[in-house]
Amino acid sequence: MFEIVKDFEKRIADYYNAPFAVATDSCTHALELALLYDKSNFNISKAEITIPTRTYISVPFTLMKLNIPFAFINVDWQEYYFLGGTRIIDAAVLFEPNTYIDGQLMCLSFQFKKMLNLGRGGAILCSTQQEYDIFKRMAYDGREDSKPWAEQNIKTIGYHYYMTPETAQLGIEKLKTATPNKRWTSIDYPYLPDMEVFKDVL
Secondary structure (H helix, E strand, C coil), rough: CHHHHHHHHHHHHHHHHHCEEEEEHHHHHHHHHHHHHEEEEEECCCCEEECCCCCCCCCHHHHHHHHCEEEEEECCCECEEEEEEEEEECCCCCCCCCCCCCCCEEEECCEEEEEECCCCCCEEEEHHHHHHHHHHHHEEEECCCCCCCCCCCCCCCCCCEEHHHHHHHHHHHHHCCCCCCCCCCCCCCCCCCHHHCCCCCC
16 A cells, blocks of 8 residues: 555655665654754764744644754745755755755645645655654654554654545655746745744744
């Protein structure tokens, strides 16, 4: 059943020229998994992450959820940006072939407003087989998709963030005709520090 998801992942990896892609149910959850992975492996180099003042609201919410300190910075960006102090890239609005940056964790979105519109969905582009295997288990409740979970000795915590086969099938079909048609920039987003929920964030 999940072979169709692996097929979609391979096609997405090929499109962006990345070694691997792990499909998720949203870009927000892709970012969360990337942060959790790099936090546990000491790949986040700063005590405080920086993010643009203009981005999607779930980015700071995810950092707050994970109790990761962050600060807003005024920065203009186009199509993607780094979470400052990390190798994690919010590439939710990037849909261009051959744009993977080697060694980074690039998080994609297939939400209904995006150029590859699947209604909902996301992915993590990564460099190694080890990262791929770990992210696959993290996104699928800590288990493998090859056999029923009750027959597995699950060794690590996981999350219910996987892409369904139905969404993957839709992605395979839409990827055949999807084309870049917009260059998103920071100006497409509101100024988040003005919102009351972020009044205590410097």
